[in-house]
Amino acid sequence: MTFSQDILTRAQPIMDTIMVHPFVKGIATGNVPDDILNYYVEQDEHYLKDYLQVTALTVTKTNDTNDIARLLETAQFISNESKAHEIMLNITGHHVENWRRSPDTQRYTDHMYTSAYHGTYADALAVLLPCAWSYGVIGRELVAQGANNDANPLKEWIEIYSPQANDEIDYNAWRFDALERAVANLNDSQKEQVIQTFLKSLEMEWRFWEAAWNQTQWRFDF
Numbered sequence: 001m002t003f004s005q006d007i008l009t010r011a012q013p014i015m016d017t018i019m020v021h022p023f024v025k026g027i028a029t030g031n032v033p034d035d036i037l038n039y040y041v042e043q044d045e046h047y048l049k050d051y052l053q054v055t056a057l058t059v060t061k062t063n064d065t066n067d068i069a070r071l072l073e074t075a076q077f078i079s080n081e082s083k084a085h086e087i088m089l090n091i092t093g094h095h096v097e098n099w100r101r102s103p104d105t106q107r108y109t110d111h112m113y114t115s116a117y118h119g120t121y122a123d124a125l126a127v128l129l130p131c132a133w134s135y136g137v138i139g140r141e142l143v144a145q146g147a148n149n150d151a152n153p154l155k156e157w158i159e160i161y162s163p164q165a166n167d168e169i170d171y172n173a174w175r176f177d178a179l180e181r182a183v184a185n186l187n188d189s190q191k192e193q194v195i196q197t198f199l200k201s202l203e204m205e206w207r208f209w210e211a212a213w214n215q216t217q218w219r220f221d222f
């Protein structure tokens with residue numbers, strides 16, 4: 001079994017749970033309450049800014065020029081993500097107000113910075129990977145279910161994240177390939193650390209949906 005296969009096998013129970021999360025099921029039917037969409041977009045604005053900065057940090061951890069170029073290309077996807085936010089905001093009529101970063105957003109972004117800053121190049125790749133990979137799975141599976149139908153106001157959102165037949169590069173395949181190369185010279189305990197980093201990010205993905213669904217806030221105003 002390759003390293004990637006091992007990760008994906010261990011990730012499956014978390015991914016299966018994300019797929020049946022009420023928020024994700026709501027995207028499939030186009031029925032998500034406005035306050036949940038607004039909370040999600042407000043928190044995702046924080047998350048995506050940090051995602052870009054952690055990507056920049058990851059770039060500094062490799063000397064492979066092809067990987068550097070690819071990492072910079074993945075940062076370009078951010079313009080599609082702004083569109084994904086607009087689709088949700090067009091439904092609710094909300095404008096981004098820079099709400100306070102929630103405890104779950106803070107925990108996820110702290111995990112990203114810590115892993116990328118203190119860890120190996122493989123840790124940095126692993127902490128970023130569940131973001132793109134899990135949304136790729138959501139997009140692909142919702143399209144397979146026919147959820148991107150004209151009656152669904154979130155049709156375009158689903159299509160942004162669904163892999164397209166005419167995509168020139170499969171970035172998630174590249175991400176796993178880069179990870180495979182990055183762990184090649186690590187020992188078993190370092191490899192396990194990389195897997196833990198990945199799985200923690202994936203659980204944080206589940207928590208991100210959950211936090212929006214439950215509108216989680218800090219207990220105190222300070």
Ligand SMILES: Cc1ncc(CN)c(N)n1
Binds near residue numbers: 047048131132135208
């Ligand atoms: C929290 C989160 N995770 C993943 C994605 C998809 N890039 C996102 N926009 N936000």
